[in-house]
Each structure stands twice: as structure tokens, then as C-alpha cells.
Amino acid sequence: MSLLRITHLPSGRLLSAILHHQRLLPSIIPLTVPKRAVIQGEYKRPGQPRKAKFPWKKINFNFSKGLEGIKKHFTLLKKEFTDRWVGPEGKPIVEHMLEQNRAVWEFRGPESLGEWTVSSDREIGGHSEAYLKLGRNNNTCFLYGTLSSTPPRDGETRYSGYCTMRSKQPLASFDRKKHHDWSSFNTLHLRVRGDGRPWMINISAETYFSHQKDDIYCYFLYTRGGPYWQDVKIPFSKFFLTHRGRIQDDQHPVWLDKVNTIGFTLGDKADGPFQLEIDFIGVCKDYAHTEEFAYEAYKRNPEV
Structure with missing residues (x-):
């Protein structure tokens, strides 16, 4: 309705026409959806019901368990204070400065497997299986199972077939987050x-x-197969940033002083049994590697 026609209408019909015109405006405005929302809701895997339990219902109110927890956390708190007087992570400052190799995870007993969790697409109705156990002589970690790319019949999931082994988040006293500091290493x-x-x-x-x-x-680990061990060295500058499985355009190096977890994921769509044996996972300082970051980084404030 044009403005010329509105001017010839009576006052009552003129007001109703203006209000009707304003109601039509929001439908004409194009919808703009950001590529990456600032606030994202909790991710719910397809095929899983929403959690209806209140947070306090998951807490186990046990007096004996509470006493054990208090004893454990105060022991950790005492260790934190004593380690600060000695040096970083309880090592002398000279040893910390000259350190070039560090074995972060070594699998030398059943207690070492408690620092890891194993998951697969069976959690969302898939058919893959993954298990974790100690290798021969209790000196290695043996991850094995069966990969199946058959999606679950839930009407939502189109692709499936993955198995994952991931380290647990290290915790300090009173369940505070503790990070791995690998800033002295580059590989x-x-x-x-x-x-x-x-x-x-x-x-x-x-x-x-x-x-x-x-x-x-993320970065790739290519195994050779066969009975021989292989030493793999991957610079941290090769790791690229992903968000929920999608490679991001805005790339930047990993913060090595705030590392939480490390994991291994298999999803090559080759159905059948698999196995991966790990002796140790560590970090080292390679002085021959001088690359800071392997990928193009965009300038956040480009020069005019």
C-alpha cells in the first residue's frame, strides 16, 4: 500500500493500515545466521534422550566417602605447596630448565589405565566396540576392538563408526582443573x-x-603395521584447530601451557578389527625444528 493511497483514507482506517504495514515489515527482513554462535547450547547426541535429572540428584551423600575425599584433597593441597618450594612440578629449577624429554604417560601397571577413558559410537546406538587393557608384561597399553560404520536406526544419525581413547582431565585439590605445561617443548x-x-x-x-x-x-598418526615399534615425533606447530569435527578458517597455535587432554580417534570407515599398542606418550625439545605455525593465520586487525 503506497503512501499516496493512505493519505485519502479516513483517520480510523488510516491508523489500522499503518499498523498492518508495520506488522508486515519483520517478515521482509532477511534472516542472518552467524557462522559460529557466541553462545551455544549443550550438545545432545542423536538418539539420546534429554537429561531430566536435577544436578543435586546425581550427588552421593555418603559420610565415609566425604571423609575420604577431605583426606585426599588436603593431601593434594599439601603437595601443591611443597612442590612450589622445590620447583615446577616438584623438580629442581635447574633440572626443569635443562629438561629436553619428558614421558608424560607410561603404561607400567593397572593404575596407569585409570587415567584414560574409552568410548565408541555404541553410546549413540552404533555397533563399534573398543576395549583397553595392559599389553604383555604389563609394560604397554593395548587398545583393541571392532569398527563398524553402520549407523544406528534412530532416524537422525546418518554417519557412524568411531572409537576413541582419551586421557582424563588432571585435577588438583578440591577438584580444581590442572593443566599440562608443555611450553618448554615443541614436539x-x-x-x-x-x-x-x-x-x-x-x-x-x-x-x-x-x-x-x-x-x-588435531593431526594424523599413520601406523605401519607389523611386529616392529615405531617412534613418532610430531611438532606441535602441525596441529590444526577444529570445532566439533570441522576445520576452522581462523587458525592459531595450541596453547602449550594449558593442555587439558590428549586422545586418539579411529574413524577410517574400514569395518573390521583394529589394535593399537602404546609404550609411552611424551614431549621433547627439537632444536632443529624452528617452525612456529604451519598454517596461514589471519590478521585480526589488518593494517589499512
């Missing part, structure tokens, strides 16, 4: 023995914003 060092399948190594670091909680740095 990830692994000693593995696989079956020829390609794996994905995932490193999760601490973030400052809530919408970055699903950011993970």
Missing part, C-alpha cells in the same frame, strides 16, 4: 605399534570463552 613423541590404520591425535587446551569448549587441535 610430541610417541612409541606405538599399530596395524596400518590411520589415527587422529586430538589435543584439547583450556579456553577463555564458553563457545570454544569444543575446540580441539
Whole structure:
């Protein structure tokens, strides 16, 4: 309705026409959806019902368990104070400055497997299976199972087939987050023995914003197969940033002083059994590697 026609209407019909015209305006405005929302809701896997339990219903109010927890946390708190007087992570300052290799995870007993969790698409109705146990002589970690890319029949999931092994978040006293500080090193060092399948190594670091909680740095691990061990050294500069499985355009190096977890994911769509044996996972300082970051980083405030 044009303005010329509105001017010839009576006062009552003129007011109703203006209000009707204003109601039509919101439908004409194009919808703009940001590529990455600042605030994201909790991710719910397809096929799983929403959690209807209140947070306090998950707490086990047990007096004896509470006493054990108090004793444990005060022991950790005491260790934190004593380690600060000695040096970083309880090591002398000279040893910390001259350290070039560090074995972060060594699998030398059943207690070492308690620092890891194993998951697969069976949690969302898939058919893959993954198990974790100690290798021969209790000196290695043996991850094995069966991969199946058949999606669950839930009407929502289209793709499936993954198995994951991931380290637990280290905790300080009173369940405060504790981070791995690898700022003195530049290379990830692994000693593995696989079956020829390609794996994905995932490193999760601490973030400052809530919408970055699903950011993970990834790189590839190619196993040869066969009876021989292989020493794998991957510079941290090669790890690229992903968010919920999607590679991001805005890339930046991993924060090595705030590393939370590390994991291994198999999803090569090759159905059948798999196995991966790990001797140790460590970090080292390679002075021959001078690359800061392998990928193009955009300038946040480009010069005019």
C-alpha cells in the first residue's frame, strides 16, 4: 500500500493500515545466521534422550566417602605447596630448565589405565566396540576392538563408526582443573605399534570463552603395521584447530601451557578389527625444528 493511497483514507482506517504495514515489515527482513554462535547450547547426541535429572540428584551423600575425599584433597593441597618450594612440578629449577624429554604417560601397571577413558559410537546406538587393557608384561597399553560404520536406526544419525581413547582431565585439590605445561617443548613423541590404520591425535587446551569448549587441535598418526615399534615425533606447530569435527578458517597455535587432554580417534570407515599398542606418550625439545605455525593465520586487525 503506497503512501499516496493512505493519505485519502479516513483517520480510523488510516491508523489500522499503518499498523498492518508495520506488522508486515519483520517478515521482509532477511534472516542472518552467524557462522559460529557466541553462545551455544549443550550438545545432545542423536538418539539420546534429554537429561531430566536435577544436578543435586546425581550427588552421593555418603559420610565415609566425604571423609575420604577431605583426606585426599588436603593431601593434594599439601603437595601443591611443597612442590612450589622445590620447583615446577616438584623438580629442581635447574633440572626443569635443562629438561629436553619428558614421558608424560607410561603404561607400567593397572593404575596407569585409570587415567584414560574409552568410548565408541555404541553410546549413540552404533555397533563399534573398543576395549583397553595392559599389553604383555604389563609394560604397554593395548587398545583393541571392532569398527563398524553402520549407523544406528534412530532416524537422525546418518554417519557412524568411531572409537576413541582419551586421557582424563588432571585435577588438583578440591577438584580444581590442572593443566599440562608443555611450553618448554615443541614436539610430541610417541612409541606405538599399530596395524596400518590411520589415527587422529586430538589435543584439547583450556579456553577463555564458553563457545570454544569444543575446540580441539588435531593431526594424523599413520601406523605401519607389523611386529616392529615405531617412534613418532610430531611438532606441535602441525596441529590444526577444529570445532566439533570441522576445520576452522581462523587458525592459531595450541596453547602449550594449558593442555587439558590428549586422545586418539579411529574413524577410517574400514569395518573390521583394529589394535593399537602404546609404550609411552611424551614431549621433547627439537632444536632443529624452528617452525612456529604451519598454517596461514589471519590478521585480526589488518593494517589499512
